[in-house]
Structures are given as structure tokens and as C-alpha cells.
Amino acid sequence: xxxxxxxxxxxxxxxxxxxxxxxxxxxxxxxxxxxxxxxxxxxxxxxxxxxxxxxxxxxxxxxxxxxxxxxxxxxxxxxxxxxxxxxxxxxxxxxxxxxxxxxxxxxxxxxxxxxxxxxxxxxxxxxxxxxxxxxxxxxxxxxxxxxxxxxxxxxxxxxxxxxxxxxxxxxxxxxxxxxxxxxxxxxxxxxxxxxxxxxxxxxxxxxxxxxxxxxxxxxxxxxxxxxxxxxxxxxxxxxxxxxxxxxxxxxxxxxxxxxxxxxxxxxxxxxxxxxxxxxxxxxxxxxxxxxxxxxxxxxxxxxxxxxxxxxxxxxxxxxxxxxxxxxxxxxxxxxxxxxxxxxxxx
Numbered sequence: 568x569x570x571x572x573x574x575x576x577x578x579x580x581x582x583x584x585x586x587x588x589x590x591x592x593x594x595x596x597x598x599x600x601x602x603x604x605x606x607x608x609x610x611x612x613x614x615x616x617x618x619x620x621x622x623x624x625x626x627x628x629x630x631x632x633x634x635x636x637x638x639x640x641x642x643x644x645x646x647x648x649x650x651x652x653x654x655x656x657x658x659x660x661x662x663x664x665x666x667x668x669x670x671x672x673x674x675x676x677x678x679x680x681x682x683x684x685x686x687x688x689x690x691x692x693x694x695x696x697x698x699x700x701x702x703x704x705x706x707x708x709x710x711x712x713x714x715x716x717x718x719x720x721x722x723x724x725x726x727x728x729x730x731x732x733x734x735x736x737x738x739x740x741x742x743x744x745x746x747x748x749x750x751x752x753x754x755x756x757x758x759x760x761x762x763x764x765x766x767x768x769x770x771x772x773x774x775x776x777x778x779x780x781x782x783x784x785x786x787x788x789x790x791x792x793x794x795x796x797x798x799x800x801x802x803x804x805x806x807x808x809x810x811x812x813x814x815x816x817x818x819x820x821x822x823x824x825x826x827x828x829x830x831x832x833x834x835x836x837x838x839x840x841x842x843x844x845x846x847x848x849x850x851x852x853x854x855x856x857x858x859x860x861x862x863x864x865x866x867x868x869x870x871x872x873x874x875x876x877x878x879x880x881x882x883x884x885x886x887x888x889x890x891x892x893x894x895x896x897x898x899x900x901x902x903x904x905x906x907x908x909x910x911x912x913x
Contacts, residue, residue, distance in 0.1 A: 570875040573599040573627040573657070575648055576640030577611040580662065584828050585637060585689075586615050588867025594875040601627045624648050628655040635660065635878060637871075639689075643667060643737045649675045653682040660874050662689040663748055665888065667739040669895045676888035687874045687884035688891035690752045694869035696861040697825045697834050701813070702757045709838055710815030713758050713788075717795040718750035720826045721807040724800035726774045733776035741778030743769055744898045747798030749826060750811075751786070752894045754794050758813065761893070762786035762794065766910045767901030773801035784901040821856075830863040 572589065574581055577600035589595050599619035602608040612620035621627055627636060628651060635658040638648055646666045652659050659679060665672035665688060679686040692698060705713065724733070724742075731737040732745060755761055767784030774780050780800040788794055799807075809832075811822040817839050824832030835856040870886075877884045900911035 568875075568879045569594055569596045570658075570878055571596050571598045571632050571634050572871075573601070573630065573633040573636045574611075575601050575624045575627055575636055575638045575652075576644070576662075577602045578604070578607045579639060580828075581637065581639040582611055582614075585639065585867045585871070586611070588865045588869075589637075589871045590615060591865055591868040592871040592875065594879065595871050598633050599627050599630055625651070628652055628657060633657060635874070638662060641731045641737060642739050643731065646671045646675060649686075650678045653679045653684050653686075656682060656684060658685040658874075658878050660687045660689065660871070661891075663891055664739050664744055664895050664898075665891050667737075669892050669899055672888065672892045672895055676892065679888070685874070685877055685884055686888045687870075687877065688886050688888060689870065690749065690886050690891060690894075691866045691870040692749050692753055692826060693756050693886060694866040694873070695825055695830050696863045697822060697830075697832060697859060698753060698757060700859055700861045701820050701822070701834065702759075704820065704836065705758050705813065705815075709818060709836070710813060710820065711817030713760065713790065713792050713813060713815045715793055715814040716754050716758065716812060717797075718754050718811045718826060719797050719807065720746040720750050720809050721797075721799040721802040721804075722746070723803045724774075724780070726776055730776070733774075733778050735778040738778055739895075740898060740902060741769070741771070741776070741782070742780055742798040742800040743767070743782035743784070743796075743901060744778075744895070745798075746800075747782055747784070747796050748894050748898055750796040750798065751784075751897050752890065753811065753826065754786075754796070754813075755894070756890075758788070758792075760788040760790055760792060760794075762897050762913060763789050764910055764912055765897055765900040766904045769902055769905040779902075782901065782905075784897075784904075786897065818854075828866075830866055834859040 608620035769779040769782035
């Protein structure tokens with residue numbers, strides 16, 4: 568069964584990543600695209616051989632043949648568009664963050680539930696082959712008890728006039744909300760742990776826009792482990808490795824380059840011998856790292872395929888609104904902590 572899709576906000580990430588991924592999904596058919604700039608919509612329509620191009624999202628929702636919409640418009644548009652889509656009985660794959668605030672995101676989720684439509688959220692890095700394998704290793708107890716973890720995502724994002732992502736009133740937040748949100752979600756997803764307390768710093772250090780261009784947070788997880796996330800808009804793309812590290816009582820996982828818009832990077836696993844006792848010399852040469860070898864693909868294809876399967880089989884989407892609202896609440900708690908200089912309890 569092929570799900571017939573409409574795309575609302577077809578420029579940006581939709582054109583760069585999600586639509587190329589959708590074209591590879593066996594259960595997806597692109598019908599209509601929309602952008603506020605009709606010229607952009609027409610170019611995308613021709614590029615991906617869609618039937619229709621529109622400048623108003625209402626025109627997409629009016630098409631009876633469309634079963635699902637992917638919403639990748641600016642965040643300040645999400646609530647209106649998602650709630651209208653739900654009332655039009657279209658299933659919704661919504662980019663993160665779901666809305667400007669977690670309260671608005673919950674309104675969207677409640678509306679979708681009331682209208683009987685499925686709602687998934689674009690935390691696509693969960694579909695990375697390495698991240699899924701890392702989750703299996705942790706779940707199997709290979710690392711023992713998780714005690715510490717860290718994730719990083721950065722890019723270079725200088726001042727751009729009238730850029731909505733650089734205006735916190737239009738985006739909901741800067742580097743932390745736009746990119747750190749993936750790191751927070753991945754740490755929780757891979758370990759199965761949830762944050763309970765958050766402290767953080769978020770600031771505009773390098774550029775002049777009013778959203779944060781640099782942020783760092785520490786979370787205390789529900790098993791007592793500490794988790795650190797740093798997100799930056801002021802580090803050149805080639806200068807950071809976007810690392811993901813998980814440490815446990817029996818070993819560790821260290822990844823470089825997996826937190827990305829493409830399935831790439833490398834992952835090393837170190838597992839200790841249970842017979843090892845305390846080593847006063849703290850010799851760190853005892854263990855040999857093992858590189859993970861998994862089949863990599865396209866996260867966006869997997870994301871679209873997965874959501875289409877949830878529609879076809881009437882099952883819960885793999886990435887739910889509840890998941891996305893939690894990570895948004897964590898970001899908001901970090902902002903609150905940064906502003907008030909106190910630890911925020913969730």
C-alpha cells in the first residue's frame with residue numbers, strides 16, 4: 568500500500584533531505600508540495616514529479632487523495648498547519664520542534680488524538696543504523712549500568728537577515744532547540760533512560776541574533792547517570808566531530824560523525840572483562856576497541872517508510888508526539904535554568 572503524501576514547507580530540509588528520502592520509500596507517493604513562494608513550490612514539484620504545487624497549505628489539505636502530510640515549514644507555522652491538517656483527517660509527520668512551546672505541542676497532540684489521525688515527529692536520527700545497534704548493545708547489558716554520556720551537534724550559522732531560526736520568537740529557541748534536541752533524544756533513546764533534572768547555559772556568544780548560538784546542558788537521568796549535551800551555531804562544520812559517548816560500569820561506546828543528516832560516521836565499543844579488579848596504575852591499554860559494522864542506509868527513507876507502515880497497519884508511530892514533547896520540555900527547562908541560574912526539575 569502506497570501512502571499518498573503532501574508536503575507543507577517544501578524548501579529547506581524537505582528538499583535537501585526528506586524528499587530525496589521519500590523518493591526511495593516503497594510505500595510512499597508524492598502528490599503535492601507547498602511553499603509560501605510558489606516559484607519554489609513549482610521547482611520542487613518538477614524536481615520530484617509531483618502532481619500539484621501550491622502557495623497555500625489549505626490547498627494541500629483540500630485534496631481528498633492525500634492521506635498524509637509532512638510539515639517542514641518554519642516552527643511558528645506548525646501549530647496552525649498541524650491542527651488544520653488533523654481536522655482535515657490527514658495523518659501528520661511533523662518536523663521538530665513540534666511548535667514554539669511544549670504547551671502548543673501538546674495542543675497539537677491532543678487535537679490529533681481527538682481527530683483520530685496519527686502524529687509522528689521528525690527525530691529521524693533514531694533510524695541511523697549505528698544508533699539502533701548502540702541501543703541493542705545497551706539493552707543487552709554490554710555496558711553494564713550506564714553512568715555517564717555525552718552528545719554534541721554543531722554547525723556554522725552566522726547572522727542572516729530575517730532568518731526565522733535566528734529569532735527565538737519564531738523558532739522556539741536557537742542551537743539547543745534546533746540541534747541539541749536531537750542529542751537529548753538520542754541519549755534517551757539509546758539508553759532507555761529519561762531525564763529528571765536539568766541545568767544548563769544558553770547564550771548568544773558570537774553572533775547578534777536573539778536565539779542562542781551556543782548551549783550546554785547537564786541532565787540527571789532516572790537511574791542517577793549524568794548526561795551532557797552541547798549544541799553550537801558558532802563552530803565551523805569541519806571543526807567538530809559531533810561525538811556521542813556512552814559509559815557504563817562494564818564498558819563504553821564512542822561514536823564520531825553519526826549525529827548528522829546522513830548515515831555515516833564510525834563507532835567503537837570497549838567492553839571490560841568482568842574479572843578485572845581495581846587497577847591502582849589505571850592502565851588504559853588493557854582493552855582493544857571493536858568497531859561496529861552495520862548496514863547503513865537513508866534515515867529519511869526509513870522515517871517515511873516507518874510512518875507509512877504505521878498508517879497502513881494502524882499502529883503507533885515509532886517516534887511519537889510524547890517523545891518529542893519530552894525533549895522539548897528538557898530544552899525549555901535548560902533555558903529556564905540558564906535564565907534563573909538554578910537547576911530545573913522536570
